[in-house]
Amino acid sequence: MIRIGIVGTGGMARAHAGAFNRIRGCRLVAACDVVKERVEAFGREHGIPNVYTDFGEMLAGAEMDAISNVTPDGFHAPISLKAIRKGLHVLCEKPLAVNYPDAKKMATAAKRKGVINMVNLSYRNSAAIHRAHTLVRQEAIGRIMHVEASYLQEWLGAMDWKALSRAPAMLWRLSTEHGSKGVLGDIGVHILDFASYPVGDIRSVNCRLKTFPKVKGNRIGEYKLDANDSAIVTVEFANGAIGAIHTTRWATGQSNSLRLRIYGDKGAIIVDLDRSYTELQLLRARARAGRQWETVKCRPTPSIYQRFIKSIRTGANDQPDFARGAAVQKVMDACFESDRKGRPVDV
Numbered sequence: 001m002i003r004i005g006i007v008g009t010g011g012m013a014r015a016h017a018g019a020f021n022r023i024r025g026c027r028l029v030a031a032c033d034v035v036k037e038r039v040e041a042f043g044r045e046h047g048i049p050n051v052y053t054d055f056g057e058m059l060a061g062a063e064m065d066a067i068s069n070v071t072p073d074g075f076h077a078p079i080s081l082k083a084i085r086k087g088l089h090v091l092c093e094k095p096l097a098v099n100y101p102d103a104k105k106m107a108t109a110a111k112r113k114g115v116i117n118m119v120n121l122s123y124r125n126s127a128a129i130h131r132a133h134t135l136v137r138q139e140a141i142g143r144i145m146h147v148e149a150s151y152l153q154e155w156l157g158a159m160d161w162k163a164l165s166r167a168p169a170m171l172w173r174l175s176t177e178h179g180s181k182g183v184l185g186d187i188g189v190h191i192l193d194f195a196s197y198p199v200g201d202i203r204s205v206n207c208r209l210k211t212f213p214k215v216k217g218n219r220i221g222e223y224k225l226d227a228n229d230s231a232i233v234t235v236e237f238a239n240g241a242i243g244a245i246h247t248t249r250w251a252t253g254q255s256n257s258l259r260l261r262i263y264g265d266k267g268a269i270i271v272d273l274d275r276s277y278t279e280l281q282l283l284r285a286r287a288r289a290g291r292q293w294e295t296v297k298c299r300p301t302p303s304i305y306q307r308f309i310k311s312i313r314t315g316a317n318d319q320p321d322f323a324r325g326a327a328v329q330k331v332m333d334a335c336f337e338s339d340r341k342g343r344p345v346d347v
């Protein structure tokens with residue numbers, strides 16, 4: 001039996017608890033949140049016997065093999081590093097950290113200690129992206145020239161700002177002082193991973209970030225609303241392809257839309273998660289003359305939660321691991337630098 005502790009029992013933790021409770025051979029034994037009532041309710045809801053309001057006490061008191069770190073972004077590094085030091089396996093939410101040096105520290109510490117480490121880049125749960133990765137490696141669409149990728153959400157446009165003062169779960173996402181890296185760190189991290197997983201490493205970025213005014217004084221209580229909410233990044237990949245990757249929280253009409261188009265000199269691939277997680281559109285090199293797009297059906301892939309547990313059982317660390325999380329973080333750091341300097345930056 002693999003014993004798991006969940007740290008941070010807010011919105012996303014429910015997905016973690018639900019997923020782990022469905023996997024045979026693992027058990028949720030402890031939960032921790034700084035808000036007492038929240039962690040107690042979470043424990044009752046998910047059948048977790050031991051609850052804590054302090055992570056140090058959880059580490060000292062609960063017998064665990066692994067933790068799932070579902071705290072806000074700014075706590076990912078300190079909490080994961082403490083768990084690693086104790087020899088626990090760690091599944092950490094994305095972004096892995098708030099900057100590359102911290103992310104690298106986490107990857108190095110996990111490797112040195114020999115613990116299983118994965119970052120919840122959850123769109124890797126799509127079978128279609130794994131098939132796209134394989135097809136590109138098989139040169140099914142030839143040499144990659146051009147890439148277009150977007151991850152669009154609409155929630156800022158739909159926001160009731162008066163009600164928001166009672167919803168810190170949304171406010172920390174809008175405030176750099178509270179550890180947020182804005183839309184780029186929140187969902188940009190997904191689309192940067194989603195595009196570069198099949199296409200290959202990103203060599204340079206030219207990034208424009210924008211924070212639109214939201215409320216008078218751009219502040220709600222202790223939360224200064226200064227984190228970016230729209231990001232447009234043009235990239236060059238190590239293989240020479242170029243791409244446009246963009247993300248926003250202002251895409252009115254798109255609740256959660258994620259799409260990737262890869263164009264090679266012989267064919268093309270479209271992965272559109274609004275349509276399907278298990279199908280992609282493929283224009284094969286040999287069919288290009290007739291422009292016959294085919295729908296490729298892919299067998300569902302195990303979830304990151306299942307792969308994390310399997311990695312603990314087998315000792316073989318699956319992807320995306322902390323090293324991958326750190327690599328994406330390096331691209332994001334370059335994006336911030338590029339926006340600041342107003343010019344392209346090498347990763």
Ligand SMILES: NC(=O)c1ccc[n+]([C@@H]2O[C@H](COP(=O)([O-])OP(=O)(O)OC[C@H]3O[C@@H](n4cnc5c(N)ncnc54)[C@H](O)[C@@H]3O)[C@@H](O)[C@H]2O)c1
Pocket residue numbers: 007008009010011012013032033034035038055070071072073075093094095120121122168169170186
């Ligand atoms: N992979 C995905 O698709 C996905 C989706 C949503 C959120 N997330 C990530 O999950 C993480 C949590 O997001 P959320 O939406 O659940 O946020 P949330 O604000 O709803 O929950 C965070 C919880 O952590 C608790 N917390 C804060 N500091 C803590 C500490 N030091 N120790 C223990 N608990 C602490 C808070 O009290 C809160 O209950 C974020 O990093 C976010 O980026 C990932």
